[in-house]
Amino acid sequence: MCQLLGMNCNSDAAITFSFTGFAARGGRTAAHVDGWGMAFYERSGCRVFHDDQPASESPLAEFLSRYPIKSRIVIAHLRRATQGDVTIANCHPFQREWLGQTWLFANNGDLTSFHPTLNGPYRPVGSTDSERAFCWLLQELRHRFADRQQPPAWHELAPHVAQLSEVIARHGNFNFLLTNGEALYTHCSSRLQVLQRRHPFPMARLVDCDMSLDLSAMNGQNDRLVIVATDPLTTDEAWQPLATGECRVFVDGEEVWRQVNPATRAFPIVDATIGRPWSGLRQRASTAWPLLLRDIAR
Amino acid sequence: MCQLLGMNCNSDAAITFSFTGFAARGGRTAAHVDGWGMAFYERSGCRVFHDDQPASESPLAEFLSRYPIKSRIVIAHLRRATQGDVTIANCHPFQREWLGQTWLFANNGDLTSFHPTLNGPYRPVGSTDSERAFCWLLQELRHRFADRQQPPAWHELAPHVAQLSEVIARHGNFNFLLTNGEALYTHCSSRLQVLQRRHPFPMARLVDCDMSLDLSAMNGQNDRLVIVATDPLTTDEAWQPLATGECRVFVDGEEVWRQVNPATRAFPIVDATIGRPWSGLRQRASTAWPLLLRDIAR
Numbered sequence: 001m002c003q004l005l006g007m008n009c010n011s012d013a014a015i016t017f018s019f020t021g022f023a024a025r026g027g028r029t030a031a032h033v034d035g036w037g038m039a040f041y042e043r044s045g046c047r048v049f050h051d052d053q054p055a056s057e058s059p060l061a062e063f064l065s066r067y068p069i070k071s072r073i074v075i076a077h078l079r080r081a082t083q084g085d086v087t088i089a090n091c092h093p094f095q096r097e098w099l100g101q102t103w104l105f106a107n108n109g110d111l112t113s114f115h116p117t118l119n120g121p122y123r124p125v126g127s128t129d130s131e132r133a134f135c136w137l138l139q140e141l142r143h144r145f146a147d148r149q150q151p152p153a154w155h156e157l158a159p160h161v162a163q164l165s166e167v168i169a170r171h172g173n174f175n176f177l178l179t180n181g182e183a184l185y186t187h188c189s190s191r192l193q194v195l196q197r198r199h200p201f202p203m204a205r206l207v208d209c210d211m212s213l214d215l216s217a218m219n220g221q222n223d224r225l226v227i228v229a230t231d232p233l234t235t236d237e238a239w240q241p242l243a244t245g246e247c248r249v250f251v252d253g254e255e256v257w258r259q260v261n262p263a264t265r266a267f268p269i270v271d272a273t274i275g276r277p278w279s280g281l282r283q284r285a286s287t288a289w290p291l292l293l294r295d296i297a298r
Numbered sequence: 299m300c301q302l303l304g305m306n307c308n309s310d311a312a313i314t315f316s317f318t319g320f321a322a323r324g325g326r327t328a329a330h331v332d333g334w335g336m337a338f339y340e341r342s343g344c345r346v347f348h349d350d351q352p353a354s355e356s357p358l359a360e361f362l363s364r365y366p367i368k369s370r371i372v373i374a375h376l377r378r379a380t381q382g383d384v385t386i387a388n389c390h391p392f393q394r395e396w397l398g399q400t401w402l403f404a405n406n407g408d409l410t411s412f413h414p415t416l417n418g419p420y421r422p423v424g425s426t427d428s429e430r431a432f433c434w435l436l437q438e439l440r441h442r443f444a445d446r447q448q449p450p451a452w453h454e455l456a457p458h459v460a461q462l463s464e465v466i467a468r469h470g471n472f473n474f475l476l477t478n479g480e481a482l483y484t485h486c487s488s489r490l491q492v493l494q495r496r497h498p499f500p501m502a503r504l505v506d507c508d509m510s511l512d513l514s515a516m517n518g519q520n521d522r523l524v525i526v527a528t529d530p531l532t533t534d535e536a537w538q539p540l541a542t543g544e545c546r547v548f549v550d551g552e553e554v555w556r557q558v559n560p561a562t563r564a565f566p567i568v569d570a571t572i573g574r575p576w577s578g579l580r581q582r583a584s585t586a587w588p589l590l591l592r593d594i595a596r
């Protein structure tokens with residue numbers, strides 16, 4: 001299984017603080033060591049960083065923890081391989097273009113039995129079940145909006161994303177972050193947590209590192225953002241679990257749509273760490289990185 | 299206009315030395331300051347780095363000059379905008395997936411009058427003429443190999459790439475690097491140079507920095523690689539200009555295919571630096587970066 005981190009904000013924000021705690025789970029406080037990825041939208045463009053090393057040991061992850069890239073939508077992923085080799089091609093987020101927008105997708109799940117017919121323009125580059133599911137999801141969205149010359153709006157897409165997710169989630173746990181840079185689409189089968197931050201901003205303390213940050217010093221009265229993660233990244237903040245079968249959409253740091261499909265069920269979690277070596281400490285640790293501690297820095 | 303750098307090798311190689319000289323042209327020794335990008339294939343996966351800052355001032359470029367990513371095919375691009383804003387979405391290389399392979403494209407040219415019909419699956423995300431040409435090129439390749447379930451081989455693709463390039467090159471200068479990670483396809487309208495390195499390896503001196511490297515210490519008898527660049531990166535090596543209308547393909551550090559289309563002509567070069575501010579020094583300068591000086595390091 002893997003770890004997801006997503007952020008959506010109403011202004012350009014850097015999440016080096018959250019990423020620092022998150023990246024510790026890539027070998028320092030947890031065993032998600034089979035590569036990682038992080039993507040930032042900057043207007044219509046996006047930058048995607050991948051590495052097949054554990055995030056906690058990756059010079060590129062260290063660089064990103066010190067280099068605040070400001071974005072309204074960020075998604076990140078730590079991989080613990082269940083299907084597919086440890087290689088760059090299998091690192092999330094995956095990306096494809098549709099109607100002039102770059103779509104990104106990161107998944108935490110296990111879709112062993114999902115082998116859909118891919119007869120559209122998208123084929124997996126790597127060998128993960130996640131990329132296969134992403135290709136099918138985009139293929140079906142393209143098919144449903146085949147007459148469009150411009151990208152559909154989030155309120156048109158959301159019911160289709162939810163319905164297609166329900167189909168895929170019959171085959172295994174399917175917790176994902178999906179985005180075109182305008183909206184952040186999320187789905188929960190078994191495990192996904194969401195946190196809304198707005199004025200008044202609290203003092204936040206990372207779960208995975210001995211680190212705290214006064215968010216009120218970093219944010220203004222009108223700032224708001226949503227953070228979505230597999231497990232809460234901070235203590236003393238009101239993280240809320242999504243329900244099984246729940247799909248939520250976020251735009252400009254606000255939830256704008258939600259739907260729960262009662263037919264979806266959570267599958268027993270296959271712990272990929274069983275029987276696989278990991279030399280990490282599995283304890284709360286201070287980071288060795290020099291840090292720029294800021295979530296939203298203007 | 300822009301600057302291109304491509305590398306194809308018969309084993310995994312790092313080109314931090316070449317990139318150091320190349321990146322200096324992004325604001326230090328030349329005015330290609332409107333962003334840059336660099337991409338590395340690692341098996342079937344690839345990593346693409348973009349920045350809209352000048353390469354000579356970019357912390358990310360500095361990071362890559364110190365972090366040797368080993369790859370058999372690398373392409374890099376320094377942008378001097380002629381069409382499209384200075385933004386991440388307009389930074390080369392551009393990428394699209396076709397039949398499970400990531401295709402990358404970087405261009406130095408100016409295709410003002412090229413506005414093809416895009417009726418396939420690809421649309422530009424940014425606003426450059428280059429990305430438009432790339433979308434059309436891949437669209438036409440898909441169309442010509444529509445019956446394939448597996449990627450065509452380079453010897454099947456090369457004549458089509460050359461023929462489609464000729465069509466595009468009627469509209470303006472079209473010097474490009476194109477790759478799927480297996481072969482490096484190149485086309486020259488006006489300006490592209492190639493260098494083959496193999497045993498015995500020389501001492502190489504960068505044109506753009508006060509830096510030399512004994513390549514024989516870095517490479518073995520069986521190593522061979524090809525470097526393609528808009529302008530020679532080193533002195534004392536046998537760079538060869540491609541002819542106008544020439545298409546060459548490189549695989550495993552060797553030229554495997556070439557064709558010259560005599561109908562192609564070079565257009566007068568529009569110097570985008572005229573009338574635009576640039577505060578660079580325009581002189582041969584030593585770099586401020588701490589460096590790992592190695593082209594191929596095993």
